[in-house]
Amino acid sequence: MTQKEWLRVESLDLDAQGVAHDAAGKVIFIEGALPGEEVQVDVHRRKAAWEQGTLAALRRESSQRVAPRCPHFGLHAGACGGCKMQHLHFDAQVAVKQRALEDALWHIGKVKPAQVLRPLAGPAWGYRDRARLSVRHVVKKGGVLVGFHERKSSYVADMRDCHVLAPRVAAMLLPLRELVGTMAARDRLPQIEVAVGSDVTALVLRHLEPLTDADRARLCDFAAAWGVQWWLQPGGPDTAHPLDDAGTLLAYRLPEFGVELHFRPTDFTQVNGAVNATLVSKALRLLDVRPHERAIDWFCGLGNFTLALATRAREVLGVEGSPALVERARDNAHRNGLAERARFAARNLFEMTAADLAADGTAERWLVDPPREGALRLAQCLVELQGQGGDWQPPARIVYVSCNPATLARDAGLLVHQGGYALSAAGAVNMFPHTAHVESIAVFDRDAAPAGERVADGVNRPAP
Numbered sequence: 113m114t115q116k117e118w119l120r121v122e123s124l125d126l127d128a129q130g131v132a133h134d135a136a137g138k139v140i141f142i143e144g145a146l147p148g149e150e151v152q153v154d155v156h157r158r159k160a161a162w163e164q165g166t167l168a169a170l171r172r173e174s175s176q177r178v179a180p181r182c183p184h185f186g187l188h189a190g191a192c193g194g195c196k197m198q199h200l201h202f203d204a205q206v207a208v209k210q211r212a213l214e215d216a217l218w219h220i221g222k223v224k225p226a227q228v229l230r231p232l233a234g235p236a237w238g239y240r241d242r243a244r245l246s247v248r249h250v251v252k253k254g255g256v257l258v259g260f261h262e263r264k265s266s267y268v269a270d271m272r273d274c275h276v277l278a279p280r281v282a283a284m285l286l287p288l289r290e291l292v293g294t295m296a297a298r299d300r301l302p303q304i305e306v307a308v309g310s311d312v313t314a315l316v317l318r319h320l321e322p323l324t325d326a327d328r329a330r331l332c333d334f335a336a337a338w339g340v341q342w343w344l345q346p347g348g349p350d351t352a353h354p355l356d357d358a359g360t361l362l363a364y365r366l367p368e369f370g371v372e373l374h375f376r377p378t379d380f381t382q383v384n385g386a387v388n389a390t391l392v393s394k395a396l397r398l399l400d401v402r403p404h405e406r407a408i409d410w411f412c413g414l415g416n417f418t419l420a421l422a423t424r425a426r427e428v429l430g431v432e433g434s435p436a437l438v439e440r441a442r443d444n445a446h447r448n449g450l451a452e453r454a455r456f457a458a459r460n461l462f463e464m465t466a467a468d469l470a471a472d473g474t475a476e477r478w479l480v481d482p483p484r485e486g487a488l489r490l491a492q493c494l495v496e497l498q499g500q501g502g503d504w505q506p507p508a509r510i511v512y513v514s515c516n517p518a519t520l521a522r523d524a525g526l527l528v529h530q531g532g533y534a535l536s537a538a539g540a541v542n543m544f545p546h547t548a549h550v551e552s553i554a555v556f557d558r559d560a561a562p563a564g565e566r567v568a569d570g571v572n573r574p575a576p
Contacts, residue, residue: 141164178199182275196548197546220518229553240281249293304318307377307378313340332356387543399509410479418456466496479511480512486516488523514551533558
């Protein structure tokens with residue numbers, strides 16, 4: 113390991129590393145450094161075009177640097193890898209993510225939003241309603257560890273508290289360690305997945321061999337003491353099942369729309385329930401769907417956006433790749449009295465064709481919420497179908513919710529440069545405070561809204 117001369121940090125990258133250049137112009141990525149700081153770096157990795165290292169000394173400190181709240185955060189050996197930005201002021205974190213979004217849109221997609229939306233943010237702490245906690249029995253460390261992995265390591269951090277987990281889950285970290293330590297199967301229990309609903313918290317225990325009756329009794333006692341549900345997962349996610357009569361069903365609510373969505377603890381739901389509710393509300397305001405209009409929700413999952421849309425639109429089609437999620441979405445539509453206005457289809461959206469898209473019919477509004485891979489094939493089919501003429505018409509507005517600025521930027525470039533859309537607005541969503549993860553939302557219009565029609569929190573439809 114060698115040490116670089118004093119460097120001035122210019123920016124943060126998408127992995128929350130400081131970015132600087134040495135005297136020869138070589139890019140240096142620096143863990144723990146913030147923009148505007150002058151630092152020395154311990155270099156531990158060298159490539160022809162760049163080097164990577166950790167902060168070794170600090171000569172000029174950023175005004176946005178703060179003391180991390182969690183004692184397990186840091187660059188030291190054994191530090192928890194669950195967060196990367198606790199040393200940066202919360203408001204500055206949001207600004208960094210907004211800048212990362214705008215940079216990606218320009219450098220990858222060659223597009224700029226006509227309007228930058230105010231970033232969406234929620235609670236800074238105690239926000240994680242979903243987590244996958246690793247479990248290891250480590251004799252050298254005195255017993256069982258339950259928590260996130262150490263920074264850049266497969267080892268489990270020795271976590272005794274967590275400030276980003278929902279408080280009731282954080283309070284269970286040490287009791288869970290004690291519980292697993294008493295179980296006969298403690299060496300065969302690699303993971304506990306956590307899902308917090310509006311009324312109940314579920315814990316999914318991955319076990320590599322059948323549990324003894326005594327171990328099952330220990331889990332039941334823990335559930336009674338902490339008011340949680342245990343689910344057992346002997347194989348893949350589809351094998352998860354309640355330890356006993358689950359009682360209250362796991363669900364979350366979107367109060368603004370009067371809907372409640374039931375889900376299994378291994379289903380995908382957003383990590384941050386508070387920000388998710390705000391995001392659904394924001395997306396629907398931006399989409400501006402009218403009661404006589406039809407909408408399509410691509411990558412709809414459980415119906416997170418679909419059911420809210422069904423309370424506003426004439427009809428909504430939700431399309432999702434997982435047949436199991438589609439069945440639960442249909443069930444949620446029935447439970448909420450929306451089955452006549454919301455229908456669902458299971459389809460691989462990464463292999464769709466223009467003919468598939470045409471068969472789904474015309475819709476005035478699209479909501480697109482893809483995984484990290486983005487929605488490239490959907491955008492390509494949209495462009496292809498426009499060139500064929502016929503009765504099918506492209507949507508007047510698309511609201512695109514993204515968890516990866518790079519794939520959003522790629523798809524935005526296609527929609528704007530080949531699809532005839534304008535990028536009317538875009539903004540960051542701080543779904544994962546203190547991490548480098550960037551969620552975002554973007555609005556595409558066939559006819560861009562005149563400047564006079566822009567509003568503080570979104571974009572109005574253009575005047576006729």
